[in-house]
Amino acid sequence: MKVGGKGGGNTITGLIYEAKVDLATFLNRQKEYLVRGSEVYYKGELIARLFKKYKLYKYLEEYGVDWRKHLSRRLLPDDCIYVIINNTVFIIEVKHQQSTGSVDEKLQTCDFKKKQYIKLFSELNYKVEYVYILDSWFKQDRYKDVRDYIISVGCRYYYNYIPLQELGLPVPEECE
Numbered sequence: 823m824k825v826g827g828k829g830g831g832n833t834i835t836g837l838i839y840e841a842k843v844d845l846a847t848f849l850n851r852q853k854e855y856l857v858r859g860s861e862v863y864y865k866g867e868l869i870a871r872l873f874k875k876y877k878l879y880k881y882l883e884e885y886g887v888d889w890r891k892h893l894s895r896r897l898l899p900d901d902c903i904y905v906i907i908n909n910t911v912f913i914i915e916v917k918h919q920q921s922t923g924s925v926d927e928k929l930q931t932c933d934f935k936k937k938q939y940i941k942l943f944s945e946l947n948y949k950v951e952y953v954y955i956l957d958s959w960f961k962q963d964r965y966k967d968v969r970d971y972i973i974s975v976g977c978r979y980y981y982n983y984i985p986l987q988e989l990g991l992p993v994p995e996e997c998e
Contacts, residue, residue: 845901845914846872848984853994862903864992873902885946892941908990910949913939919959929954929968933975953989954979 849855849862849872856863860877862870873881875898879889889896901914913936917929936952943950954972956979972979978988986993 845903845984849991852986854992855994862991869906870991871904871906873904874900878902882942887942887945889942892944893938897935897938897942903989904948905990908949909947910951910990911939911943912951912953912989914953914955914984916955917960918957929960929965930971932972932977936975936977952977955984956981958982 846857850857854865856866857872860871860873860881861868862872871881876896878899879896881904882889899913900916902911903914904911915932932952932954936950939950939952954977958981960969960979961981969979980988
């Protein structure tokens with residue numbers, strides 16, 4: 823993807839899309855939700871913790887987990903949420919595309935990355951789920967095999983939204 827940049831790292835449109843679905847921002851906009859730092863509250867009760875990129879490793883350090891014992895290289899999630907009530911970490915990767923490019927192949931790495939995150943969280947006994955938030959570009963027929971693969975390896979994808987219920991988070995009454 824090379825809209826306004828020289829490859830994925832400098833692509834403006836991807837960053838705009840990621841900001842649009844930033845989990846902390848999204849949750850703060852929901853009725854009865856409050857995000858303070860990395861903590862997520864619903865009706866005043868702590869229900870989850872949020873982490874992006876390197877902040878995930880700060881969290882693991884708090885619990886004495888040395889990532890180097892499990893991985894040869896850090897993985898940097900777009901978003902990560904630990905939902906306390908179901909003891910599950912959701913790794914959320916946001917993918918935006920406007921033309922054929924490197925993101926096409928990145929979607930095929932979810933199985934490997936999920937297994938890496940499972941190793942990373944093994945000391946804490948957290949269940950791990952791997953989720954893509956995709957834009958409408960990926961609804962094209964040419965992505966059918968990739969979408970089928972994502973599901974076949976136990977990962978998930980959604981288009982343009984973050985499904986609270988699927989993450990095990992409370993759904994405010996007006997949203998149900």
